[in-house]
Amino acid sequence: GHIIVYGYGASGEAAVNELLRQNMLPERIVVVDYNGDRIAAALERGVTTIDCDATHNSTQAAANIDTAQAVIVSTGRDDTTALVVLSARAMNPHVSISATVRAVENESLIRQAGADHIINPVSFGGHLLARAAEGRHVVDYISDLASADGKVVMRDRVVTSAEVGKPLSAITTGLGVRICRGDHQIGYWEPEAQALRAGDVIVEIAQTRPLSPLP
Amino acid sequence: GHIIVYGYGASGEAAVNELLRQNMLPERIVVVDYNGDRIAAALERGVTTIDCDATHNSTQAAANIDTAQAVIVSTGRDDTTALVVLSARAMNPHVSISATVRAVENESLIRQAGADHIINPVSFGGHLLARAAEGRHVVDYISDLASADGKVVMRDRVVTSAEVGKPLSAITTGLGVRICRGDHQIGYWEPEAQALRAGDVIVEIAQTRPLSPLP
Ligand SMILES: [Ca+2]
Ligand SMILES: [Ca+2]
Numbered sequence: 312g313h314i315i316v317y318g319y320g321a322s323g324e325a326a327v328n329e330l331l332r333q334n335m336l337p338e339r340i341v342v343v344d345y346n347g348d349r350i351a352a353a354l355e356r357g358v359t360t361i362d363c364d365a366t367h368n369s370t371q372a373a374a375n376i377d378t379a380q381a382v383i384v385s386t387g388r389d390d391t392t393a394l395v396v397l398s399a400r401a402m403n404p405h406v407s408i409s410a411t412v413r414a415v416e417n418e419s420l421i422r423q424a425g426a427d428h429i430i431n432p433v434s435f436g437g438h439l440l441a442r443a444a445e446g447r448h449v450v451d452y453i454s455d456l457a458s459a460d461g462k463v464v465m466r467d468r469v470v471t472s473a474e475v476g477k478p479l480s481a482i483t484t485g486l487g488v489r490i491c492r493g494d495h496q497i498g499y500w501e502p503e504a505q506a507l508r509a510g511d512v513i514v515e516i517a518q519t520r521p522l523s524p525l526p
Numbered sequence: 527g528h529i530i531v532y533g534y535g536a537s538g539e540a541a542v543n544e545l546l547r548q549n550m551l552p553e554r555i556v557v558v559d560y561n562g563d564r565i566a567a568a569l570e571r572g573v574t575t576i577d578c579d580a581t582h583n584s585t586q587a588a589a590n591i592d593t594a595q596a597v598i599v600s601t602g603r604d605d606t607t608a609l610v611v612l613s614a615r616a617m618n619p620h621v622s623i624s625a626t627v628r629a630v631e632n633e634s635l636i637r638q639a640g641a642d643h644i645i646n647p648v649s650f651g652g653h654l655l656a657r658a659a660e661g662r663h664v665v666d667y668i669s670d671l672a673s674a675d676g677k678v679v680m681r682d683r684v685v686t687s688a689e690v691g692k693p694l695s696a697i698t699t700g701l702g703v704r705i706c707r708g709d710h711q712i713g714y715w716e717p718e719a720q721a722l723r724a725g726d727v728i729v730e731i732a733q734t735r736p737l738s739p740l741p
Contacts, residue, residue, distance in 0.1 A: 325652020409658035432651030437540020443624035
């Protein structure tokens with residue numbers, strides 16, 4: 312499966328750089344943008360590019376949306392983002408769609424349009440400012456968790472059969488912090504975290520693996 | 527000590543809401559903005575406001591920068607942010623200053639100007655987009671860590687005398703993830719994490735406390 316990135320502004324570019332740093336092959340990334348300069352910048356990374364308006368269904372077809380593993384939408388405008396999400400969701404009911412949103416009041420609309428993950432960088436920035444005002448090291452650590460470089464990364468994975476029945480604290484691939492069991496979220500401190508079940512998804516903090524240099 | 531918030535745009539407002547949700551008294555927050563509508567919005571939260579240009583030293587004096595506990599700068603323009611950081615740092619050499627930056631190339635300049643914490647919401651958004659494309663639950667968890675609501679919050683604190691000599695994994699206030707020892711960062715998996723020392727700062731994941739409703 313490939314990852315389609317609609318919009319190669321600053322956030323889209325940061326997302327692509329992150330994916331490449333984690334050893335994703337450039338040919339598995341398809342960048343769609345109507346702006347020639349941004350397409351040229353994407354080409355320098357060796358990714359596949361489509362120089363087109365992302366709101367056209369023909370563009371989604373050209374990006375092979377039906378076989379994509381994930382879709383990232385970061386167009387810089389909430390109206391454009393809503394339209395791209397709607398059209399991507401219409402052409403692939405199952406693909407994971409993540410979108411950045413500017414205005415808080417558009418978050419639920421873009422979720423309704425079909426996005427699985429909504430990221431509001433401005434609100435997030437505000438939350439980090441509050442954390443930074445309280446403590447010296449929290450923002451550094453959260454930044455490290457969110458990025459492929461540094462000492463740690465946060466990831467999720469399905470529980471293995473060997474782990475079933477054991478406590479979350481016994482996993483050896485990282486530090487388990489949460490269990491996602493269906494729609495239920497279980498914290499490391501809760502009694503249900505004492506016995507992992509088949510089908511559980513574990514959220515864990517892991518040491519970073521050696522990273523690829525950017526092309 | 528009070529917290530001064532320079533700039534009450536979307537990020538500044540999100541930061542103030544976060545601080546209030548964590549039971550900070552509104553009178554301990556001073557919002558500085560030159561825009562009357564934004565000042566009116568801040569007044570609705572019950573915080574102290576100063577309707578002035580943040581780049582004037584007289585504004586910093588009016589905000590009692592010399593006795594402030596922390597400064598948050600989120601003006602929406604990197605040039606204005608640099609100037610506010612410079613003037614705040616000149617008037618208080620020890621206060622914690624956090625700033626949001628738009629362009630990656632300005633991050634080191636604004637750090638040089640005197641900011642302790644630099645937050646780039648756009649880069650951060652890109653990193654979260656990459657995380658969301660890989661896993662279903664990582665972005666939700668990182669958002670929860672960064673915010674006062676939800677099930678968890680990330681915080682840091684100085685080690686207690688009772689904890690000295692014990693391993694990081696033995697703390698009972700949360701799940702310890704990192705030790706900051708001087709300039710050195712020690713991960714939960716490292717041998718040095720087996721014995722806490724006096725003066726260590728622990729980064730931990732804690733359950734959220736009951737939150738205040740927003741005024
Ligand atoms: Ca990292
Ligand atoms: Ca939270």
